[in-house]
Amino acid sequence: MFDISGKNAIVTGASRGLGSVLAFGLGKAGVNLALVSRTIPTDLIQELQELNVRVVAYSFDFSNPSRIPELVEKIYQDFEQIDILVNNAGAQRRSDSVDFSEEDWDYVINVNQKSVFLMCREVGRHMVKARHGKIINMASLLSFQGGYRVPAYAASKGAVMQFSKSLANEWAKFNVNVNCIAPGYMLTEMNTALVNDPIRSEQILVRIPAGRWGHPEDLIGTALFLASPASDYIHGITLPVDGGWLGR
Numbered sequence: 001m002f003d004i005s006g007k008n009a010i011v012t013g014a015s016r017g018l019g020s021v022l023a024f025g026l027g028k029a030g031v032n033l034a035l036v037s038r039t040i041p042t043d044l045i046q047e048l049q050e051l052n053v054r055v056v057a058y059s060f061d062f063s064n065p066s067r068i069p070e071l072v073e074k075i076y077q078d079f080e081q082i083d084i085l086v087n088n089a090g091a092q093r094r095s096d097s098v099d100f101s102e103e104d105w106d107y108v109i110n111v112n113q114k115s116v117f118l119m120c121r122e123v124g125r126h127m128v129k130a131r132h133g134k135i136i137n138m139a140s141l142l143s144f145q146g147g148y149r150v151p152a153y154a155a156s157k158g159a160v161m162q163f164s165k166s167l168a169n170e171w172a173k174f175n176v177n178v179n180c181i182a183p184g185y186m187l188t189e190m191n192t193a194l195v196n197d198p199i200r201s202e203q204i205l206v207r208i209p210a211g212r213w214g215h216p217e218d219l220i221g222t223a224l225f226l227a228s229p230a231s232d233y234i235h236g237i238t239l240p241v242d243g244g245w246l247g248r
């Protein structure tokens with residue numbers, strides 16, 4: 001029930017960080033991959049090809065979501081069927097809220113929220129028709145909490161968790177699972193500012209019951225589970241992978 005070999009997946013934001021590790025994890029499980037980000041991840045593509053899975057990379061900027069239908073159409077021309085969609089691409093902007101610019105607000109909402117919905121809509125339409133599919137949206141601890149100096153990010157991740165439930169309510173009966181993963185504080189480029197701030201970094205660490213920041217690899221098992229038949233009766237949940245942060 002955990003076998004997903006031969007399936008086709010889209011992973012957005014696979015050029016680095018969590019997405020790149022998740023794409024590699026899916027590739028190791030025998031999944032063919034359509035990778036979407038602004039940068040083409042040439043090293044990752046080569047590593048995946050060595051695993052004998054099919055890989056096609058698409059350069060795309062999610063700050064311009066209106067082109068998403070075109071992108072998805074192109075992916076379907078190349079892959080015919082998509083079984084798994086991982087909406088992982090995301091952006092962060094940090095500033096005191098009194099100075100938070102409209103430009104930064106629009107950027108974060110477009111990349112983290114509007115694009116994720118449009119990807120779900122475009123791919124979901126095919127999945128509903130096929131009566132089968134797994135959608136995994138990358139939420140955050142800030143789907144539950146407000147964070148600090150990140151109003152647009154918190155708003156976008158709250159929205160992702162909420163509209164994923166809404167889509168799940170509509171699509172569960174068509175065997176399309178829509179769920180989210182809420183990673184804890186993970187060691188990726190997105191958190192460089194936090195890691196480099198000794199006070200914030202220590203404040204975060206002492207709150208994590210597991211006693212360490214998360215590694216991108218910590219998410220692979222959860223993603224494989226939500227992508228596999230083992231999770232067929234799970235709809236609309238947001239699963240924290242956070243070293244225990246939310247329970248504290």
Ligand SMILES: NC(=O)c1ccc[n+]([C@@H]2O[C@H](COP(=O)([O-])OP(=O)(O)OC[C@H]3O[C@@H](n4cnc5c(N)ncnc54)[C@H](OP(=O)(O)O)[C@@H]3O)[C@@H](O)[C@H]2O)c1
Binds near residue numbers: 012019036061089
């Ligand atoms: N790291 C954490 O602690 C953490 C915690 C909770 C949730 N998350 C979420 O997990 C996801 C991945 O985070 P990460 O830490 O791996 O971030 P990251 O290291 O900054 O990587 C972000 C990825 O998203 C892509 N991306 C960013 N802006 C884009 C745009 N405008 N168009 C297309 N692609 C874009 C980037 O590719 P290009 O730059 O090549 O376009 C990159 O592949 C995000 O949704 C994030 O919000 C992360």
